[in-house]
Amino acid sequence: MFGIRIVRQNNEGLVETLGKYKHSVSSGIHFYLPGVQKIRTVNLAMTPLALPHYSVITKDNADVSASLTLNYHVTNSVKYQYENTDSVESMAQLVRGHLRDIIGRMDLNEALGSTAKINQELATAIGDLTDTYGINVDRTNIDELTPSKAIQSAMDKQLTADRERIAAIAKAEGEAKSIELTTKAQNDALMATASAEATATRTRADAEKYRIDTVNSSLETATREFFENQSISAFSDLAKSPANVVVVPNDHVTDLGQIPAIGAALKSGLAPHPTKPVDPQS
Numbered sequence: 001m002f003g004i005r006i007v008r009q010n011n012e013g014l015v016e017t018l019g020k021y022k023h024s025v026s027s028g029i030h031f032y033l034p035g036v037q038k039i040r041t042v043n044l045a046m047t048p049l050a051l052p053h054y055s056v057i058t059k060d061n062a063d064v065s066a067s068l069t070l071n072y073h074v075t076n077s078v079k080y081q082y083e084n085t086d087s088v089e090s091m092a093q094l095v096r097g098h099l100r101d102i103i104g105r106m107d108l109n110e111a112l113g114s115t116a117k118i119n120q121e122l123a124t125a126i127g128d129l130t131d132t133y134g135i136n137v138d139r140t141n142i143d144e145l146t147p148s149k150a151i152q153s154a155m156d157k158q159l160t161a162d163r164e165r166i167a168a169i170a171k172a173e174g175e176a177k178s179i180e181l182t183t184k185a186q187n188d189a190l191m192a193t194a195s196a197e198a199t200a201t202r203t204r205a206d207a208e209k210y211r212i213d214t215v216n217s218s219l220e221t222a223t224r225e226f227f228e229n230q231s232i233s234a235f236s237d238l239a240k241s242p243a244n245v246v247v248v249p250n251d252h253v254t255d256l257g258q259i260p261a262i263g264a265a266l267k268s269g270l271a272p273h274p275t276k277p278v279d280p281q282s
Contacts (some may be wrong), residue, residue, distance in 0.1 A: 003034040010045040012077045021082060042077040046138060051092055053144075056100045062108040066099060067144040072137045079134030087133040095140070098125040108147065115142040 006029055007013040013025035016038045025039070032039055051068040058064060072091065074080045080087045102121050103111050111118070122140050129135045 001034070002031040003037075005030050005032060005039040007039070007041055011041045011043055012074075014040040014042060014077055014081055016040065021078065024077060040081060042074055042081055044074050044077070046071050046073045049088065049092065051096065053146075054096060056103045058103055058106055058108045058111050060107045063148040064103065064108070064111065065144070065146045065148070066103070066142065068095065068099065069141050069143055070095060070137055071139040072135050074134055075128075075130040075136045076134035079130070079132075081134075084133055087135055091129055091133050091135050091137070094129070095122070095126060095137070098122055101125075103145075112145055112147070115145065118142055 005013065007025060007027045009027045011027055013027075013030060015022045015025060015030075015032065017036060019038075022037075030039055048069060048071050051070070053065045053067050056064050056066050072088075084090055099118070099122055102118055102125070106114065119140055119142055122142075123137070126137045126140070129137065
């Protein structure tokens with residue numbers, strides 16, 4: 001009487017006769033002699049395998065917990081099933097050993113920031129395990145590299161200290177910049193005030209000079225008849241005064257005409273001090 005065994009797709013059947021491997025069969029329906037023969041099935045599809053937290057030591061003696069996931073598939077069913085007691089566990093031990101060796105050549109900071117590099121080096125180191133375990137590792141991925149709690153605490157303290165140092169430097173630089181800007185603004189204001197005062201002083205001086213030059217020019221261009229008429233007007237005003245006697249030297253009689261002319265110029269804000277004041281003699 002024959003037995004029936006179905007080998008599913010992506011599997012391979014290993015036919016044993018009296019406990020000894022005889023040949024392999026592909027997926028499908030197969031007959032065998034119960035008690036004499038046996039058909040084992042081996043899954044050929046890609047299979048994920050998680051290698052959870054295990055300890056590795058970095059070059060600077062930091063303890064790191066590593067978690068790894070890999071995908072593999074069986075390439076040689078006979079080697080996989082008969083030449084190793086547990087091909088999957090053997091492969092896992094080999095992967096862990098390579099990972100310890102790779103991380104052991106790195107400092108902690110380099111290892112934590114180089115997961116892509118570690119994955120690449122690990123894949124190269126593992127290579128094709130067909131000849132040894134009948135397995136090929138298709139993909140490896142470092143899921144997690146975590147420093148120990150003591151190292152993590154020290155790193156957190158260092159990070160906090162670095163942040164505080166950077167903040168203190170930024171604050172000091174900001175205060176120095178503020179002082180620099182304030183000092184510059186004050187200096188600019190002082191310079192602007194001094195410049196304005198100097199300009200105002202020059203303007204007043206120019207105005208005074210213009211006033212004096214205008215009066216002098218007016219006196220220089222006045223005709224003799226103008227001063228004679230002013231002299232007559234001056235004597236008329238003196239005649240109306242309460243004084244009884246006015247003594248004037250002969251050579252200064254015509255100068256009296258300059259008095260009202262200069263007075264009128266002064267009232268208009270254009271005349272300087274008179275060049276020849278009247279000197280009445282009693």
